[in-house]
Amino acid sequence: MLKIENLSVNYGTRRILRDISLNVQGGEVLALIGPNGAGKSTLIRAISGVIPSESGRVRTNGDDFQALSPIQRARYVATVPQAVSLPPAFTVWETVLLGRTPYLGFLGQPSGADEELARRALERVSAWTLAERRVGELSGGEAQRVLLARALCQSTPIMLLDEPTAHLDLQYQVSLLELVRELAHHDGLAVLIAMHDLNLAARYADRVALMDAGEIKALGEPGQVLRPEMIEAAFGLRVQVVKHPFLDVPLVLPDSRK
Amino acid sequence: MKYMKSRPYLFSIFALGLALLLSLAIGSVFLSPSQLWAALSGHGTQTSTAILWSIRLPRTVLIALTGMALSGSGAAYQGLFRNPLADPFLIGVASGAGLGAVIAMSVKWPYTFWGLMAIPMAAFVAALLTVFIVYSLARLGKTVPTTNLILAGVAFSSFATSLTSFLMLRSTGEVRRALGWLLGGASQSGWTAILAITPYLVIGLGVLTLGGYALNLLQFGDDQAQQLGLNVTRAKTVLLVSASLATAAAVAFSGIIGFVGLVVPHVMRLWWGADYRLLIPLSIISGATALILSDVIARVVLAPQEIPVGIVTALAGAPFFLWVLRRAKNQGYW
Numbered sequence: 001m002l003k004i005e006n007l008s009v010n011y012g013t014r015r016i017l018r019d020i021s022l023n024v025q026g027g028e029v030l031a032l033i034g035p036n037g038a039g040k041s042t043l044i045r046a047i048s049g050v051i052p053s054e055s056g057r058v059r060t061n062g063d064d065f066q067a068l069s070p071i072q073r074a075r076y077v078a079t080v081p082q083a084v085s086l087p088p089a090f091t092v093w094e095t096v097l098l099g100r101t102p103y104l105g106f107l108g109q110p111s112g113a114d115e116e117l118a119r120r121a122l123e124r125v126s127a128w129t130l131a132e133r134r135v136g137e138l139s140g141g142e143a144q145r146v147l148l149a150r151a152l153c154q155s156t157p158i159m160l161l162d163e164p165t166a167h168l169d170l171q172y173q174v175s176l177l178e179l180v181r182e183l184a185h186h187d188g189l190a191v192l193i194a195m196h197d198l199n200l201a202a203r204y205a206d207r208v209a210l211m212d213a214g215e216i217k218a219l220g221e222p223g224q225v226l227r228p229e230m231i232e233a234a235f236g237l238r239v240q241v242v243k244h245p246f247l248d249v250p251l252v253l254p255d256s257r258k
Numbered sequence: 259m260k261y262m263k264s265r266p267y268l269f270s271i272f273a274l275g276l277a278l279l280l281s282l283a284i285g286s287v288f289l290s291p292s293q294l295w296a297a298l299s300g301h302g303t304q305t306s307t308a309i310l311w312s313i314r315l316p317r318t319v320l321i322a323l324t325g326m327a328l329s330g331s332g333a334a335y336q337g338l339f340r341n342p343l344a345d346p347f348l349i350g351v352a353s354g355a356g357l358g359a360v361i362a363m364s365v366k367w368p369y370t371f372w373g374l375m376a377i378p379m380a381a382f383v384a385a386l387l388t389v390f391i392v393y394s395l396a397r398l399g400k401t402v403p404t405t406n407l408i409l410a411g412v413a414f415s416s417f418a419t420s421l422t423s424f425l426m427l428r429s430t431g432e433v434r435r436a437l438g439w440l441l442g443g444a445s446q447s448g449w450t451a452i453l454a455i456t457p458y459l460v461i462g463l464g465v466l467t468l469g470g471y472a473l474n475l476l477q478f479g480d481d482q483a484q485q486l487g488l489n490v491t492r493a494k495t496v497l498l499v500s501a502s503l504a505t506a507a508a509v510a511f512s513g514i515i516g517f518v519g520l521v522v523p524h525v526m527r528l529w530w531g532a533d534y535r536l537l538i539p540l541s542i543i544s545g546a547t548a549l550i551l552s553d554v555i556a557r558v559v560l561a562p563q564e565i566p567v568g569i570v571t572a573l574a575g576a577p578f579f580l581w582v583l584r585r586a587k588n589q590g591y592w
Contacts, residue, residue, distance in 0.1 A: 050481045074487030081485075087340075087477035089532030098475060102487035108471030108535065154486070 001026040001190035007056035024190040031205035038211040040194035074102035078151035080161040083143035088136025099153025121152040141172030161193040177204040270543040277550040322546035327508035329545020331501035332519020337473035346505040347516035349411035353418040355509040358384025382506035455507040462504030470535030517575020
């Protein structure tokens with residue numbers, strides 16, 4: 001569904017992403033993990049088209065993203081940003097309807113069908129009751145759900161999420177990731193999600209890609225990638241990896257023994 | 259998002275109508291509504307007809323157009339810079355446009371329609387240059403902090419104003435007259451001036467009105483706006499050029515009038531919400547109302563002498579600015 005081929009990105013003269021190649025299939029959740037500055041967010045931004053790439057390509061169904069206009073790209077890829085600095089005066093309803101932008105004229109007048117999609121998206125993230133509230137009054141978890149609803153409203157086959165759980169309480173992290181997994185497994189979306197928490201990545205992703213210094217160091221199922229030597233090399237921290245007591249996934253524990 | 263609400267429009271247009279009536283009625287000679295009607299429909303006395311058609315109406319219309327331009331572009335600048343304190347005056351665009359206008363005036367244009375058209379054109383070029391300079395100075399990486407924007411704007415504004423004063427002192431006659439103009443007095447009234455700025459205003463404010471949805475998207479930041487499908491660079495360029503065109507047209511014939519572009523969009527946002535598809539047209543309508551009322555005050559407060567309308571807007575607007583500044587700080591805008 002989403003094919004990234006030898007993608008490189010520079011900031012000025014500094015190379016931030018080096019020769020990234022990655023495929024995300026429809027129906028699959030692929031988690032990007034790695035330390036701060038590894039290039040996870042940059043990769044998400046490069047795919048969504050807001051920063052230019054130096055070389056390489058991003059494609060879907062044979063369409064080269066670079067050749068697409070923002071509006072065409074927004075019909076393929078929806079991006080869920082971190083819920084920081086949203087304009088406080090907009091209502092939840094107004095915010096979610098913006099997801100229909102790629103299908104509206106420049107005056108942005110939504111049809112009844114667009115409004116129906118927005119309502120269903122809000123119901124899907126259990127936020128329909130928030131519709132009249134202002135974005136500035138929402139908690140972090142609520143705001144993140146609203147942004148997910150906005151992305152759903154875009155009706156795209158591909159969804160990118162940039163550390164959506166970074167500022168959330170545990171219960172919101174879990175419910176958000178449950179929903180994201182359902183979108184892939186049930187609705188067939190190709191989901192690429194940058195994540196901080198290795199254990200949540202192990203639990204909710206079908207595959208993980210470990211990034212460090214702008215490169216992909218390992219790619220595969222959680223059990224193949226989340227190995228002590230890999231994590232130590234990327235994070236510079238000794239860890240123990242044990243089997244989850246009742247799920248078939250690895251559990252990463254920082255090792256404080258000297 | 260129902261932006262075709264009629265209540266805010268009815269309310270704003272009603273207020274504008276009252277302001278127009280007041281502005282046409284009040285002056286050295288009071289004209290009652292029936293006298294006004296008679297003069298408008300061509301059945302009035304010679305005096306009242308003359309007062310209305312050659313003094314009050316052109317002045318009121320010019321003031322109204324100026325208020326529309328400043329307030330509409332103020333709302334657009336606030337949306338573009340995502341900054342509640344952006345105003346054509348505070349970010350230096352007005353002074354820059356003023357400098358451009360004065361440079362154009364010191365050239366001896368024939369006092370005709372086309373000669374007059376050159377002045378807003380020069381003001382427009384200078385306004386665009388100013389936006390570019392101030393924005394580049396204020397930018398820190400990808401963000402434009404409010405403090406930087408206002409500081410760069412005010413600094414550039416003093417620079418442009420000094421240069422303008424210098425040009426005016428050096429020159430004689432014609433341009434000296436512009437001294438009163440610079441304080442914002444609409445002293446260059448007359449139907450020719452109105453004709454000369456109308457095309458600029460129709461284009462500038464027309465584009466801004468149509469750009470409300472793009473401004474809504476931009477409130478979420480450039481990244482999100484683009485991810486939602488907006489061509490951010492193009493939208494920003496078009497909106498910035500249109501706002502500067504409207505500002506330049508207003509400054510070219512009415513001088514530098516501060517704070518209208520700050521206060522009116524703010525009040526509209528407080529009353530009717532943050533949707534720019536509503537905010538831009540309402541700011542345009544109510545900008546006219548606000549400046550007409552300020553002009554009425556400017557005419558009556560020391561009657562028979564007039565004070566420049568820029569003094570009235572600054573006296574009312576500066577304290578408002580400080581209030582918004584405090585409020586913006588408390589709400590964590592910066």
